[in-house]
Amino acid sequence: MSPLLEVIGISKQYPGVLANDNISLTVNKGEVVALLGENGAGKSTLVKAVFGLVRPDSGEIRIKGEPIIFGDTNGIIGRGVGMVHQHFQLVPVMTVAENIVLGDEPRRGMLLNMKKARAEVKALSERYGLDVDPEAIVEDLPVGMQQRIEILKALRKEVDLLILDEPTAVLTPQETDELLTVVRALATQGVGVVLITHKLREVMAVADRVVVLRDGKVVGTTSPKESDEEGLAQLMVGRDVVLRVEKGDAHPGKPALTIKGLVVRDDRKLKAVDGVDLEVLSGEIVGVAGVEGNGQRELVEAICGMRHREAGAVLVNGIATEDMHPHSVHLAGISHIPEDREKHGFVSTYNVADNLVLNQFDQEPFARGWIRNADEIEKNAESLVEQFDIRTPSIKTSTGALSGGNKQKVIVARELSQDLHVLVAAQPTRGVDVGSIEFIHNQLVAARDRGAAVLLVSAELDEILSLSDRVAVISRGKIVATLDAKGADRAYIGRLMAGLHD
Amino acid sequence: MSQYLTKRNFVFLGILATFAYFYHKDGDVTTSVVSTAVSFGLPLALAAMVGIMCERTGIVNIGIEGTMLVSAFAAFFVSSLSGSLIIGFIAAVLVGLLAGLLLALMAVSWRMDQIIAGTIINILATGLTSFLFKQGHTLPDAMPEIDIPGLQSIPFFGPVLFMHGPITYFGLIFIIFLWVALFHTAWGLRSRAVGEHPGSADTAGVSVIRLRYLNVGLAGLIGGVTGAFLSLELVGSFERGLTAGKGFTALALMIFGRWNPLGALAAAMFFGVAQAVTNQLMIDQVVNIPQQFVNMLPYVLTILVLAFAAGKVRPPAAEGQPYEKEQA
16 A cells, blocks of 8 residues: 655755755654654745645655645645644634534535534544534633644544644643644554654654654654654754753842732733732742743733733832833843744844844943944944854844844844843744754853843743743743742643643 | 523513503504614615625725715616616616625735725715716606515504515515524635634635625625615615715624624614604604704714724624735
8 A cells, every 4th residue: 555645855946945855755554753843944845845835846745646736735635634733723703613614514405504513523522532512612712622623623524644733832731742642542543644843852752753854855764762852953953952951050149020919911901910929039040831821921011011010010129110111111120032023022124233222222332412323333233243143144134134043132132231130031932943042042041140130931841941940830820839940840830830730 | 581581681672662652652653653763774784784794704894885875876877767776776786796896806805905995985986976976867666665465464563564665675684694694504604714714714625715705795785785775765866975874884883783683783773763763753843953963863873882882892803804825
């Protein structure tokens, strides 16, 4: 019998980049293949080619032995290829059953047959052991459950090959484990699964084979038995990577950032931060661990003066900061690496030099009275580009043209080069390549060692655990526990994140 | 039992009791006022359906006013020139469909700002109808009133519901039909999915672009029916600015009715009653207020309704956003 999917020597040249360079790969029935690679390694081009959305320059793709035709996406789906997107494609206000049958609805005459739809969903969920309530409204369900609905949606179409695109990005550790169990169960039932990811732990846990992509090439095909996380990381990046951050002991001093009884509402006017008390000492890193959407964003925005504090106070070195006034908060000594760097981190049409002085352009030495001091701004930029290894054609290049990692380095350079009491870093390495992650991590530790109080918010538990000295777990807007990062138990923190505190 | 003790049911009973009381006081006048209210409320309700069909698939249509105006114009002048009400009606429907497709072209294909696209239709409509307007035309006939045999002799309900022109019947049936279609057919499920989260429909194999074209086009067609109702059935003539803001009031009613056809119908009928009562009060000379204040009434009510209701409602999530296929 021919394999489910055969990719034979696919190449795709885009202007300036060879996105896929002679890639070959097979997926058999009942097999889990992990596609591992950094951002830009060519994973998504390959998947698009499988769905007929990208025409390869050379090579061939076969599904169950039959070559695919470029552009025939619906035909390819009809041959049993399903995809679960990273961003859920669900209608929040509709029920689970409605979402699953959308596009191929059971009917009774002209009308919808919702009774049959619910029965179908029940049968489907029993067959694959994925428990869901067909009548629940999707927006009321936790993310892990929503993903289960996505998988059921794909399975309803009798898929033989299921492609999961970064499926664990938004899950708690427990939900991730559950998903991996499901993936294994699907494979046992004969489904071939392609798992696209850059998380090594998952690959080790679930894959039968691992295909590592780098710069558009397959740089290695291995299995978890023959390799380990360090080895995979090295293949992925092309050099040795230190997965654990090397850092000495913290030498905490006085409280630098004090948060007292903070209450903040989100855009929907719901209480997102519900009475948070937190203290960060100078010379330590406190990591805020939590599933995304549990108030982290609102907490950070309120600290930085970007969102109204309904109650409570934020103090720097014992002095209260002003509500809803980012500029005065900044002057009080809080630096901020924002979560949404494109929106809050820099002005993409400004050049690198201007962005590097974005929050101090009006101060000495970058201004003399009302007049900008171009020489000083350039001198500053030259030295920071050097010091922070920002890869840019010149300091006059507009910042929007840089890669994600270098954009982030511009922000990190600006914030860390200033006289620093408190650093609030929100998702500082999101969407950043592994090399830059390492660099940014080291910079955060260096800031700590210079005596800054660092509040780190991240959706990656591994990042929190390896960087922080103390971990504060946030769940539904409350800090449910604060513990020492040294020797902290992942599973226990995971349970706290999920809101299951004892 | 207790599940029936809802606020909505109390309001409903209250309204019934009020009608019953006035019917008891003066049956003929009450019947005629409510019957007039149906005629006043219907164009608002139908115009609100135009809004619902568009917004449920994520397209904001503020061009309803203009759509109705050009269709009313077409209905009147084509009837007058051809000597046939039916040809005039068909012309109105086609003109409405054209206006809908123009909106779809601008909003769906060209991904224009939908407020601007709607405004273009309104300006175009006002300009065209003013420019082409000619004095001295009349309709070949009055639109016939069709009395449904049997049902028309029911006291109160007969005259209120079963003694109207053909477009009124069509409109009332269409509204119920639209409600069923929107919530109990595959078309409705898909339309709502497109209006809430187009990506989900797209990945499920539903063409967002095609469905938006279909619905906005159909909505335009209903806008054409509404225009024909105004000039052929309700007023029996055409004048500049005939629609008098009904297209905008309808958008308010759509919001008040929470994008639900029956909700919008109820809201429109409430407006119709308010207008009919005011009319009756003036005819009876119970009150003597300048006509301008009476004309203001719908707008004042619109503002009040929106002020009290709007904060709590939740529009379709993808409303106003052009859809661009994400590369999978």
